[in-house]
Amino acid sequence: MTDAPPKIRIRDLCKSFGSKQVLDGVTFDVAQGTSCVIIGGSGSGKSVLLRCILGLMTPDSGSIEIDGENILTAPASRRDRLRGEIGMLFQNAALFDSLPVWENVTFGLLARKRLSRRDARTQAGEILAQVGLDPSVGDLYPAELSGGMQKRVGLARAIAARPDMLFFDEPTTGLDPIMGAVIDGLIVNCVKTLGSTAIAITHDMASAQRIGDQAAMLYQGRLVWQGSANTLMDSGNPYVDQFTHGRREGPITMELRR
Template sequence: MTGTLPKIRIRDLHKSFGSKKVLDGINLDVMPGTSFVIIGGSGSGKSVLLRCILGLIIPDSGSIEIDGEDMLTASPRRQDVLRGKIGMLFQNGALFDSLPVWENVTFGLLALKRLTRKEGRSHAGSILAQVGLDPSVGELYPSELSGGMQKRVGLARAIAAQPDILFFDEPTTGLDPIMGAVIDGLIVDCVKKLGSTAIAITHDMASAQRIGDDAAMLYKGQLIWKGPASALMDSGNAMVDQFTHGRREGPITMELRR
C-alpha cells in the first residue's frame, strides 16, 4: 500500500492524568480497509487511546488524523463530520434499557433525523438480520436478551450508519468461547461487507487473531511491538510473548498500588 494515505494516522500522542503518564508518544498508522488490534494489560492506555481518537478525551499533545485531516485542530463542525465516520461497539453493549432494540440500533440515525421512526424500524430489521438476529427482536428490550444477543445488537448499532471506521472495545468480554467466536465472525463479515477500517482492543488472543490483520501491544503508554496479528503468539518480543501466553514470569511485573 505504498503511497496510500492512512485512514487513521497518529503522531507523538501524549496524555497524562496528573502525574500518571498514560500515553507516551504514540505513533500509529491504520491503513484503509484493514483491521488493527491493540493488546495490552489493564491500565496500559488502550481505552484512553480509543477515547482520544473519538474525541471523548483531549490529549495533551500530538496529532490524530482521519483521512489526512487532524481531528485536534479541525473546527467543531469538521470534528463532528469526522466523528460521524465512526461506529463503535462498546465493551458492555451500552444499550439504552428504556428503548426497544430497534430504537437502540437506529438511535444515531433517528437523533440526526436521517430516518423517520417508520423508516428506522424497517432499517433496524434489515441490520439485525445482518448480525444473525430475526427482525422481530427489534420489538424486545435489552433486558430480554442474552449477553450474546446484546453484543449482536451493539454490533448492529455500530454498523447501522455504514461507517467508514469501526471501533471494537473488548468485543468478546463476558461471552463463552463459542459465542465469542460467533461475534468475531460477525465482526469480520461486517467489516468486509462495509469495506470499513477497524480498530479493536482486546485481552482475548484468539479474538485478536480472528479479527486482526495487524496488531500492536501497548505497555506503559508506548507501543512496544507492531506486526501481523498472526504473529501474536510467536512475536519474538519477550513482553508480548509473556502477555499473549499468560506467563507469570517475565519482564512484565505487577505493580503494587500505593
C-alpha cells in the same frame, strides 16, 4: 504504489493524569480497509487511546489524522463530521434499557434525523438480520436479551450508518468461547462488507487473531511491538510473548496501586 495517507494516523500521542503518564508518544497507522488490534494489560493505556481518537478525551500533545486531516486542530463542526463516520461497539454493548431494540439500533440515525421512525423500524429489522437476529427481536427490550444477543444488537447499532471506521472495545468480554467466535465472525463479515477500517482493543488472544490484520501492544503507555496479528503467539518480542502466553516471569511487572 499509492501516495494515499493511511485512514488513521496517530503520531506522538501523549496523555497524562497528574503525574501518571498514560500515553507516552504513541505512533501507529491503520491502512484503509484493514483491522488493527491493540492488546495490553489493564492500565496500559488502551481505553484512553480509544477515547482520544473518539474525542471523548483530549490528548496533551500529538496528532490524530483521519484521511490526512488532523482532527485535533480541525474546526469543531469538521471534527464532529469526521467522528460521525465512526461506529462503536462498546464493551458491555451499552444499550439503552428504556428503548426497544429497534430504537437502539437506529438511535444515531434518528438523532441525526436521517430516518423517520417508520422507516427506522423497517431498517432496524434489515440490520438485525445482518448480525444473525430475526427482525422480530427489534420489539424486545435489552433486558430480555442474552449477553450474546446484546452484543449482536450493539454491533448492529455500530454498523447502522455504514460507517467508514469501526471501533470495538473488548468485543468478546463476558461471552463463552463459542459465542465469542460467533461475534468475531460477525465483526469480520461486517468490516469486509462495509469496507471499513477497524480498531479493536482486547485481552482475548483468540479474538485478536480472528479479527485483526495488524496488531500492536501497549505497555506503560508505549507501543512496545507492532506486527501481523497472526504472529501474536510467536512474535519473538519478550513483552508480547509474556502477555500472550500468560507467563508470570518476564519484563512485564505488576504495579502496586497507591
